[in-house]
Amino acid sequence: MLAQQIVNGITLGSTYALIAIGYTLVLGVLNKLNIAHGELFMVGAFTGIAVARMGAPLAVSLLAAFVLAGLMAVVIERTCFYPLRNASFLSPMLSTIAFGILLQNLATQFFGSDPSRFPDTGASFQLSLGTLSVSAIHIAILATAFGLMIGIDLLVRRTRWGIALRATSDDPETAAQQGMHPSRVTMTTFFVSGALAGVAGMLTTLVYSQVTPHIGIRQGLIGMVAMVIGGLGNLRGAMIGGLAIGLVETMNDAYFSAGYRDLVIFSIFFAFLIFKPEGLFPAHRSS
């Protein structure tokens, strides 16, 4: 029973981690919040559903969610952040709230406000180890999410883009003097951030098949909680924060009461902000 809850929690948490990674990457580069980040999860979820309904295989749905949510994130950067780059940090944040409202209404227009479902995948495979049973869908989610987490970690730590990203996060002016393009780095960061949230949305619809145009509000907030727990701007912290929230959620539902789920999560959020705002793993800043 406990082992089963842990597997479920880590599966759920891995999708939260993907959301939190994107949140923290953008925050690391611009030091600003993208409140529409949760809507990219929603965009990915609906893209996945729309493509799957056309009869495409899962991998194609996944790729479509990745690309479209990533592109939408770039549109958000160009609309809400770039024109307001010299304004106070509050202006782009409010602009992203407005963009989020726009995306929710667009999604309602195309998919209606009733919950949409992912078409049946036909996967019935179950891996059973004693009382523990893991479905093919769970395995696919875990493999995709952890694959992406390892990939993004390598990308940030080992590639030229990662170096440019970290340099721009630390000190955009010096990075620009060294021949990096903060504007280009910002756009690619937004793409990656949106793409990961989109994948999280698509994967989540496979298990929790009810998707409404307003699903992104809660998912975005949960991503924010995971980011704060892990420490703002800390990539690996965001991953651990996401997994932790997933575990808290499934443990709460199994041993306490599902009705109190969000009350518990947001109370933890509040407690962290007041008593440990730097999170479990404070990001190293050279400045």
Next chain:
Amino acid sequence: MNVYVEGVLALMGINILLALSAYAILATDRLSLGNAGFMAIGAYVSSYLSVNLGWGLLPAFALGGLTAAAVGLLVGLPVLRLQGIYFVMGTLAFGEIVRTFFQNFEPTGGAYGMRGMFGTSLGMIYACVAVFLALFLAYGMARAGLAADAVRDDDEAARSIGINVVAVRLLSFAWGALIAGVAGALFAHYALYIESGNFNFLVSANAVLFVILGGVQTVWGAVVGAIILSLLPEGFRFLADWRLTAYGFILVAVMALRPEGILTRGMLRSLRRLLARTA
């Protein structure tokens, strides 16, 4: 007046109050995304008093607002120590905690919500708008209002001339909570039925967007923003299903093109000069 027009005007008045509550906090250079929480407290407390205990509307509304203000003082103490986006997230967390609390709190109906409230009239809503607006204007001319201006413009400088920055921010936060609480009480007794979902994150976000669109530099910006954004979806009726999408699009466009909002202090000054000349 037909029912449709009355409904639009009622919600517009409540939106003006929500905008004033967001403005009260923004006026000290802090942005709260949790005012829906204060609205919920005002709504549920006043409803419990009027429905379960048989109180009259006026005392029920007053205690609803005061409870919200008291919670504002308690929550403001730790949250106002947070800076920048941490403060925003702190208020956001508070709003979500209140919402999920009432979702589970059985004495006020829990997930089933609450009904049995009635009695809010258009006159009551706009009387509250007038009273709070008058208090804002009186406050703006008083020493305390000037202190709040100083805190907004440069809190370091304000501190150096002996202004208690923490106290100014805390009182403004509680003042914003009070207005949101009264707005919630009026809303509950107008809508006849409330559930925790009525007080979600988008309500807090809209309250701030009213102020930002109208202009953060004067209290009239909050009023103008709330009026425009309340009437906009109605004006878009001809777009049928697309009206909310158009609403979102206009919000995004205004934010990108005129981030300082529609009304600025400079504009009010030239408007006043123009009126003086024509008079």
